[in-house]
Amino acid sequence: MRAGPARAARATRPAAKxxxxxxLALPAASSLAHPLVSDDTGTVGAGHWQYELNAEQTAAQPxxxxxxxxxxxxxxxxxxxxxxxANLPYTRLQxxxxxxxSGPGDTEIGMKWRLLEDxxxxxxxxxxxxxxxxxxxxxxxxxxxxxxxxxxAEYSQNGFTAVLxxxxxxxxxxxxxxxxxxxxxxxxxxxxxxxxxxxxxIGASRNLDHGRDDNPAFxxxxxxxxxxxxxxxxxxxxxxxxxxxxxxxxxxxLTLHW
Numbered sequence: 001m002r003a004g005p006a007r008a009a010r011a012t013r014p015a016a017k018x019x020x021x022x023x024l025a026l027p028a029a030s031s032l033a034h035p036l037v038s039d040d041t042g043t044v045g046a047g048h049w050q051y052e053l054n055a056e057q058t059a060a061q062p063x064x065x066x067x068x069x070x071x072x073x074x075x076x077x078x079x080x081x082x083x084x085x086a087n088l089p090y091t092r093l094q095x096x097x098x099x100x101x102s103g104p105g106d107t108e109i110g111m112k113w114r115l116l117e118d119x120x121x122x123x124x125x126x127x128x129x130x131x132x133x134x135x136x137x138x139x140x141x142x143x144x145x146x147x148x149x150x151x152x153a154e155y156s157q158n159g160f161t162a163v164l165x166x167x168x169x170x171x172x173x174x175x176x177x178x179x180x181x182x183x184x185x186x187x188x189x190x191x192x193x194x195x196x197x198x199x200x201x202i203g204a205s206r207n208l209d210h211g212r213d214d215n216p217a218f219x220x221x222x223x224x225x226x227x228x229x230x231x232x233x234x235x236x237x238x239x240x241x242x243x244x245x246x247x248x249x250x251x252x253x254l255t256l257h258w
Contacts (some may be wrong), residue, residue, distance in 0.1 A: 035236025042126035054253035065094025105134035146171035159191035181206035
């Protein structure tokens with residue numbers, strides 16, 4: 001099991017793609033272990049670093065073709081119970097258009113504070129800021145700063161880990177979408193071997209389109225292989241559970257610890 005910054009999942013509706021990317025992964029907004037979106041309460045440890053590079057390729061979309069969604073994250077352990085991190089996403093479209101293009105998205109800067117531990121149970125809080133580094137004109141970012149927070153709950157015992165995440169994001173934007181949204185997810189991991197974990201997850205977030213109540217939802221299955229204590233390799237498959245997010249995607253990533 002590893003702790004790390006979040007990776008955001010992306011939606012496919014043209015005006016909301018960049019904003020839903022901030023929500024579905026929180027999510028936001030940190031990652032228990034890629035390919036999962038949910039975060040756990042673990043931290044990297046005082047004075048330690050963690051680097052993540054993740055990639056996702058979606059099914060073909062009507063207007064842009066396939067999307068390649070990249071994310072790079074760096075985490076530092078300020079104390080044994082407090083991490084600080086930064087995350088930068090990058091989107092590549094198979095068929096760019098005048099109003100939609102490839103490029104970096106909004107940068108996420110945040111922290112994770114483990115508040116409480118009681119046996120197999122633990123709780124943490126993850127506040128974050130969104131810095132508008134992505135182009136809102138090309139639908140790659142919100143165009144305005146925002147922020148949010150996620151409450152993390154974890155149960156871990158005998159190689160099995162279960163987590164629940166519940167959060168909210170306040171994100172003013174130039175696209176005329178909702179500015180306040182919720183996110184929720186649940187995930188489980190099980191260690192089949194000391195070097196191999198299998199994982200599953202389900203999650204949803206508030207639809208950013210005014211007047212719509214069909215909220216984007218997804219499910220993920222994956223595996224994580226750790227050949228050494230300093231390296232994790234992972235693969236995953238994501239399935240959209242309704243029409244408000246892309247139908248499916250495949251994922252891969254690596255994580256370095258030092």
